Amino acid sequence: MTTATTPDSTAEMQQVSFLIIGAGFSGLGAAIKLQQAGHTDMIILERAEAVGGTWRDNTYPGCRCDVQSNLYSYSFDPKPDWSETFPSQPELWSYLHKVTSKNGLREYLRFGHEVTSARWDADAKRWLVSTTRGDFAARYLIAGVGSLVEPSLPDIPGIDTFAGTIMHSSRWDHSWQAAGRRVAVVGTGASAIQIVPSIQPQVEHLSVFQRTAPFVVPHTNHPVKPAIKTLYRVLPVTQRASRALIYWMREILAIGFTKNPKILKKAEVAWRKHMEGAVTDPRLRAELTPTYDLGCKRVLPSNDYYPAIAKPNVSLVTEKIIEFRPESVVTADGAEHTVDTVILATGFHVTDNPTFGKITGTGGRTLADAFGTTYLGTVVPGFPNYFQLTGANTGLGHSSMLFMIESQLNYIADGISKAEASGGQFAVRPEVAAAYNAELQRKLPKTVWGSGCSSWYLDSEGRNLTLWPGFTFDFRRRTREFREADFVLG
Numbered sequence: 383m384t385t386a387t388t389p390d391s392t393a394e395m396q397q398v399s400f401l402i403i404g405a406g407f408s409g410l411g412a413a414i415k416l417q418q419a420g421h422t423d424m425i426i427l428e429r430a431e432a433v434g435g436t437w438r439d440n441t442y443p444g445c446r447c448d449v450q451s452n453l454y455s456y457s458f459d460p461k462p463d464w465s466e467t468f469p470s471q472p473e474l475w476s477y478l479h480k481v482t483s484k485n486g487l488r489e490y491l492r493f494g495h496e497v498t499s500a501r502w503d504a505d506a507k508r509w510l511v512s513t514t515r516g517d518f519a520a521r522y523l524i525a526g527v528g529s530l531v532e533p534s535l536p537d538i539p540g541i542d543t544f545a546g547t548i549m550h551s552s553r554w555d556h557s558w559q560a561a562g563r564r565v566a567v568v569g570t571g572a573s574a575i576q577i578v579p580s581i582q583p584q585v586e587h588l589s590v591f592q593r594t595a596p597f598v599v600p601h602t603n604h605p606v607k608p609a610i611k612t613l614y615r616v617l618p619v620t621q622r623a624s625r626a627l628i629y630w631m632r633e634i635l636a637i638g639f640t641k642n643p644k645i646l647k648k649a650e651v652a653w654r655k656h657m658e659g660a661v662t663d664p665r666l667r668a669e670l671t672p673t674y675d676l677g678c679k680r681v682l683p684s685n686d687y688y689p690a691i692a693k694p695n696v697s698l699v700t701e702k703i704i705e706f707r708p709e710s711v712v713t714a715d716g717a718e719h720t721v722d723t724v725i726l727a728t729g730f731h732v733t734d735n736p737t738f739g740k741i742t743g744t745g746g747r748t749l750a751d752a753f754g755t756t757y758l759g760t761v762v763p764g765f766p767n768y769f770q771l772t773g774a775n776t777g778l779g780h781s782s783m784l785f786m787i788e789s790q791l792n793y794i795a796d797g798i799s800k801a802e803a804s805g806g807q808f809a810v811r812p813e814v815a816a817a818y819n820a821e822l823q824r825k826l827p828k829t830v831w832g833s834g835c836s837s838w839y840l841d842s843e844g845r846n847l848t849l850w851p852g853f854t855f856d857f858r859r860r861t862r863e864f865r866e867a868d869f870v871l872g
């Protein structure tokens with residue numbers, strides 16, 4: 383990664399009103415909202431060479447969204463002809479390409495531009511932004527840099543000495559062939575449970591290294607019938623109705639996650655039937671049985687994960703990995719597992735995304751320091767004219783991130799219009815953000831996510847800065863209006 387210092391003068395920089403970082407669902411959505419509000423003086427900085435974010439980077443076999451296509455897509459850009467009820471990665475990526483072209487966003491995109499620093503210059507009233515391919519100055523900075531975007535690699539002795547193929551799930555090596563391989567999959571989270579059944583039939587042997595067992599529940603994905611596609615195309619209201627139905631069914635789950643975790647006990651009965659239907663070995667069943675409340679870690683849908691784990695060429699390893707050697711993985715019980723490939727399905731730097739350390743507000747404070755002070759996941763005290771998409775406590779365990787992103791986009795559009803009407807600058811009041819975060823941190827320990835498991839939802843201090851602790855319609859209500867009283871404007 384190349385680094386650059388923040389420029390001191392705005393003279394040689396490209397001047398623009400709005401700078402957006404990232405060309406995933408957030409950044410592209412922000413550009414569309416700006417266009418709708420009549421703004422065209424904008425640039426989207428994207429470090430990769432294509433749009434897509436998550437759905438460009440995660441090309442591992444079996445990659446699929448866990449939320450239905452009709453809800454996991456922009457409400458303002460429906461696609462009537464989704465081929466399956468839950469979209470696969472290729473179809474989502476293609477959708478984002480089409481949205482980009484259809485909305486004329488290509489002219490604003492600057493690929494290969496990795497933001498290496500961004501600093502608020504209070505005198506110039508500009509964000510000064512350095513990238514690997516030039517410097518920019520903007521009146522507003524909108525960061526759509528993603529929260530599941532920076533691979534988290536395990537810090538295990540000897541990992542650099544491994545002589546075979548080693549890859550993170552989000553950096554899949556497509557020249558790698560599964561046939562005849564002895565493979566280690568490290569982790570049993572959302573990506574692993576999609577990868578394992580996809581490669582199990584081809585590999586010679588698969589060792590799945592599990593730290594904690596996930597709850598894997600039945601998946602209801604199926605092809606969308608041609609008649610339904612036609613109906614959605616001819617009568618768009620029917621697709622909107624489907625979207626609403628899915629939304630409300632998922633929202634019911636929030637009651638279990640955030641209000642009354644006991645409700646989720648019923649789902650455990652369905653999970654057990656699902657698991658025991660595929661796995662007969664009592665020892666394996668015990669190892670696949672989570673020791674925490676359902677929902678505390680992300681609940682994962684798959685019909686073929688448990689059957690794959692039960693296959694003779696698969697071993698589930700529950701001992702901790704303590705060392706990598708050139709041709710093996712060693713576990714705490716002293717066992718040496720000979721492998722030629724390691725797939726790290728080890729997740730992402732979520733609340734410690736390295737980009738946060740490169741964004742500096744007033745007083746030299748970086749977003750990495752200020753992340754936990756974010757208000758409505760979108761604006762940060764000490765970061766004037768700055769908007770964050772999918773920021774602190776906007777994540778969900780039960781529904782579509784697109785709903786949260788669109789709520790934020792409405793808030794941003796209202797914020798820009800109000801700031802423009804009153805001098806062109808806004809700064810959220812620290813006391814407003816502090817009261818909001820205190821409220822969230824009071825609520826979160828009472829949710830299922832605070833019920834005692836260790837998960838990526840929690841940071842190194844055990845604080846949950848990841849998830850929204852309630853109904854998504856409550857987030858939508860709170861972000862409906864950019865309340866002027868919460869800000870210093872002008």
Ligand SMILES: Cc1cc2nc3c(=O)[nH]c(=O)nc-3n(C[C@H](O)[C@H](O)[C@H](O)COP(=O)(O)OP(=O)(O)OC[C@H]3O[C@@H](n4cnc5c(N)ncnc54)[C@H](O)[C@@H]3O)c2cc1C
Pocket residue numbers: 403404405406407408409427428429430433434435436437440445446447448449454495496497498526527528529530531572573737771772781782783784
């Ligand atoms: C495997 C996987 C499965 C998922 N499944 C679901 C699901 O089922 N349901 C759901 O709701 N959500 C899911 N998510 C979450 C998903 O990330 C969000 O739903 C959504 O795609 C986030 O969009 P985004 O634009 O905010 O971030 P991203 O899609 O991550 O895009 C961020 C963009 O910013 C760019 N960028 C980052 N840093 C810089 C920088 N310094 N300079 C320039 N560019 C930069 C990146 O290259 C990337 O293109 C999943 C995530 C993963 C990884």
